[in-house]
Amino acid sequence: MKKTPKYQQVAERLTRMIEEGVFGPGAAAPSVRKLSQQWEVSISTILKAYYLLEARGLLVPRPRSGFFVSHKLPSAPPAPDLSDPDPDPTTVGMRELITRIVIHDTLNPKLIQLGAAHPAMEQTATRQLNRLMASAARRMGDRAGLYMPHSDNRSLRQQIALHAMDAGCSLDADEIVITSGCGEAVSACLQAICRPGDTVAVESPICFDVFQYLENLGLKALEIPTHPKDGISLEALRFALENNSVQACVVISNFNNPLGSCIPDGNKKDLVRMLASYDIPLIENDIFGDVHYSTRRPVSAKAFDADGRVMWCGSFSKTLSPGLRVGWAAAGRYRSTVAWLKYSVSLAAPTLSQVAVAAFMAEGGYRQHLRRIRRVYRQRLAELRRAVIRFFPTDIRVTDPAGGYLLWIELPEVVDALKLYRLALNEGIAITPGHLFSTGDRYRNFIRLNAANWSDEALPAIRRLGRVVSQMARG
The missing domain is CATH 1.10.10.10 (Winged helix-like DNA-binding domain superfamily/Winged helix DNA-binding domain)
Incomplete structure (x- = not known):
């Protein structure tokens, strides 16, 4: 390391x-x-x-x-305002845009990757996990090549249940369904409770993965105003529920992608109670919760779940290694349906990955790994933010997250993020335009940057990117 x-x-x-x-x-x-x-x-x-x-x-x-x-130290710009999405449900159709931007450019090794929300490869635990997988393969013999359905991996589910205590949750191992990443968990939870044509309330902006799931399932998105620090607006959500037929709600509770917002504990409690009063399930994506920069991990909304309506989803993709494809859903009263959907779609998560992660957690490796990457990512996020403030126009707005490794930047209104994306490619830089984080065109002058891969090479890249933004701002 x-x-x-x-x-x-x-x-x-x-x-x-x-x-x-x-x-x-x-x-x-x-x-x-x-x-x-x-x-x-x-x-x-x-x-x-x-x-x-x-x-x-x-x-x-x-x-x-x-x-x-310096007499002129870089001054911190304000964060973006509370978002203001359309108040009506919207049909999702983003496949072409996501395919063109995400799939084509995020794996290009010739580009400086400052957009995709991937962890830094040198900060993953791939080497340790590879050793554990090799050991498990020798020990298990031919059994290592068999499926390991969710009902057979009790050791991993026990470790996740123990780790959930840091998020304020008291879970039994049998409540947890192992999935192939957090995406499959969220998608299965949506499928368990929604039918084509249903409406799902989501934070705005929110990671485009959510829109992929909604589009695949034929669901409508009702985007809710979201604050860059405190997350989803409960007042706006209540108004939406009073005026629309809503079948589910999806939030990234801790360090929203792309905002970096973290819903305060009291708001999480109120959110769970509000949705319960309308008999609406909450699907909670908590994939960034472990990458926090305070003295304790923020609790999950699941911690306030009194009747099993909160479906808590996560994975090890942002912390250990995205290639593991190991995630989970603690789906409460919907557990049996989610387990069946997981089984019917992909049967099981990778066997050796599950065994290795369980062993890594049991021996204390995961906690030690988290302590290290939190220090690294906190420093890199601060580095990126300072560089953006220094090299971008002075009238930008930029978030200041307390966890995760993503920055959400509001550019001058005349700057179109899709055009900037294409110009950045010419500079050898990959960014993520704001168009991907909503069903409409409301974040056309926003971009998301990822600090995980910050390096000496990235500093001049931000300088070049800032020069392009300044030129576009001047017209």
Whole structure:
């Protein structure tokens, strides 16, 4: 596993000191030699850190005088406003757009990937899991090649139930259905409770995966205004429920994709109670809940479920490895239907993946892994956000998430994100335009960026992208 380079650690420490006012605007930074001695690192390490802070606009070099804190530190722009989607249900038809953008470009190794919501490959636990799978294959022999339906993998379900306690949930292993990723879990839950033509209330914006499931099942989307910090508007949702026939509600409760919003605990409780009063099931996608940057994991809405109407879905794709294809649904009163749908569609999740994940969790590897990636992704998210603030036009709006690794950026109104997407490809950069996160054209001047793959190569890419945005803004 790669560790954060020493110079980046030094740069982060200095950045915090500048942000906290230890070194004010115009103040001289400590001399390279002095800081090298005090922090017991090499002179070259301090220099690389200073050069990085110069690129960020925090330090300014003066010939024969050293480095000084910039008088014009990048100021943080505001977050986007509460979203304002159409108040009526909408038929979903996004297959062509999603296919063209997501499938074609997100796997292109020649592009700097700043759009797709994939974890960084060097931050996955693939090597450890491969060793566990090899060990399981030797131990199981021919049985390793057999199906492992959800009813046969009690060890994994027990580990997920234990881990669910961090999210405030008290679950029995038998309540959990193992799926091939979180997407299959959400799709099966929708299919279990909805019929073609039904209406599903969703956050707006929300990950385009949800619109794929709705389109495949012939369901309508009713988009609900969502705040970039506190998530779905309960007032707007209540109004929607009073004026529409709604059969289900879908939220990404902790660190919404793309907003990064996290529904406060009290709001989650009120959300569950409100939907229960209308007899409407809640499908909760909690795939980013483990990638939090506070002292404790935010609870899930499932923690407030008193009658089994909340269907809690998750996976290890954003934390351990997307190729595992191991997810779950704790579907409450709908468990037997979801289990049957899983069985009838794909029968079972990959056998060795399930065995390896269960072993990794049982030996404490998952908790240790989460502690490490939280540090890495928190730093990378801050790096990306600072670069966007420095190199993009000053009139942008950008989120400041407390978890996950995604940024949602509102560009000047004249900037069309689809056109920007095509121009970015010419610069060797892949981004995700806001058009994908709604059934309408309401996020046409928004983009989503992914900080997981942040690197030294990504900084000049953001500089180039900011230059293109500025040119488009000027017309």
